[in-house]
Amino acid sequence: MVHCNRRRDYKLFYVKKIGRAHSCLGGGIGEKGHPRASRKWVANIVKSILKEQPTYRAIDLKKKLLREFGVDIPYGTAWCGKELAQQELYGYAKHSYEQLRWYMDKVMETNPGSIIHLEYEGGSFTRFFISYYACWKGFVDGCRPILFLDDTHLFDRYKGTLLVATALNGDGGMFHVALCICGTDNENDPYTPNDELVIISDRDKGLQNSVKNCFPCSCHSYCIRHLIANYKNNLSKKGLSTPLRDDCVHIMKRAAYAYTMHAYHNECNELKNKSAIAFNEMLNMSPQNWANYYFPGTRSPFLHIFGLCD
Incomplete structure (x- = not known):
C-alpha cells in the first residue's frame, strides 16, 4: 500500500507512506475470484484474440490468464468475459435473432427466387x-x-x-x-x-x-476424413500399438480408394493378416457406405468422390 500527496507549490507528487511488507504472493492477484479480475477486464484481454480466433475457448482463456498474469479466475468468469467481448465486437445475439424477420424481407426484395423459411413458437x-x-x-x-x-x-x-x-x-x-x-x-x-x-x-x-x-x-x-479419425481412435482404445495402428489406417485408406473388387479384397486380406481386430473394426464401419468399390452412383472420371474430405 502506497499513500501519495501532491505538493501545492510544485506539480509533483511525493510519497507519504509506503508499506514494504507483503503478506501474500503477488498482492493477492493469484487468488481465485479476485475482485479486480472482473469479466470486463477479461473481455478487454480476450477481445484482440477473438478477432483472429473467433472459436477461442473459455477454458483456453482461463489457462492463458493464469499463465501470463497469474490470475486464477473461475471458468464462469472466463466464459462471461468472452461473451461480453463477443457482444462488443459483433453485437448481441438476441438482437441478431430479432432482425431475422427484417433480413428475410430484404433478401426476398434484393434476391428474388431465394428460398427462406423462418419459424417462431x-x-x-x-x-x-x-x-x-x-x-x-x-x-x-x-x-x-x-x-x-x-x-x-x-x-x-x-x-x-x-x-x-x-x-x-x-x-x-x-x-x-x-x-x-x-x-x-x-x-x-x-x-x-x-x-x-x-x-x-x-x-x-x-x-x-x-x-x-x-x-x-x-x-x-x-466422409473418409471423419471415418479415419474414428477408426484410429477405436484402434487406440482396443490397445493396438501406434506403428500397427498407423499401418492399419493406411491400408483402410487404400481400401476406400480401390475401384475394383480385386483391389479392394487385396487390401482387406492385407489388413486381416496385419490385425484381425483392425479388420473387424473396419467391417463394423459399413464399407458399403464409403468404399469406392461399393459405390452404386455415377462416377466422375476426374474425381475421387470419397476422398473429397481428406
Missing part, C-alpha cells in the same frame, strides 16, 4: 433456413450431383445447431448451397425428391435417418 425463434437464388440455381444448373452435409453446435447463450449443405462446382471447388439454424437435428422433413444425389456426411445418426427418409433415391456416403 410462442414468440421465440425456433428455426431458420436459407438458400439464396444463386446458390440453389447454381447447384441445379452447374454442379455435380454431390452434397456434403455437416453440422456444428453453437456455443453462445442460446445454443442450437448450424446445419450446412455444400456442393462442388465445375472446377472441383466448394460451392455453398444452403444453411439452417435450429434447436437440434430434426428428422421431420416432408421433402422427398426423386433426384439421384450423392450425399456425403459424417456418420451422425440423425443425418443417417434423415437422408434415408428424405432422399430415398440418393446414395449416402461417409
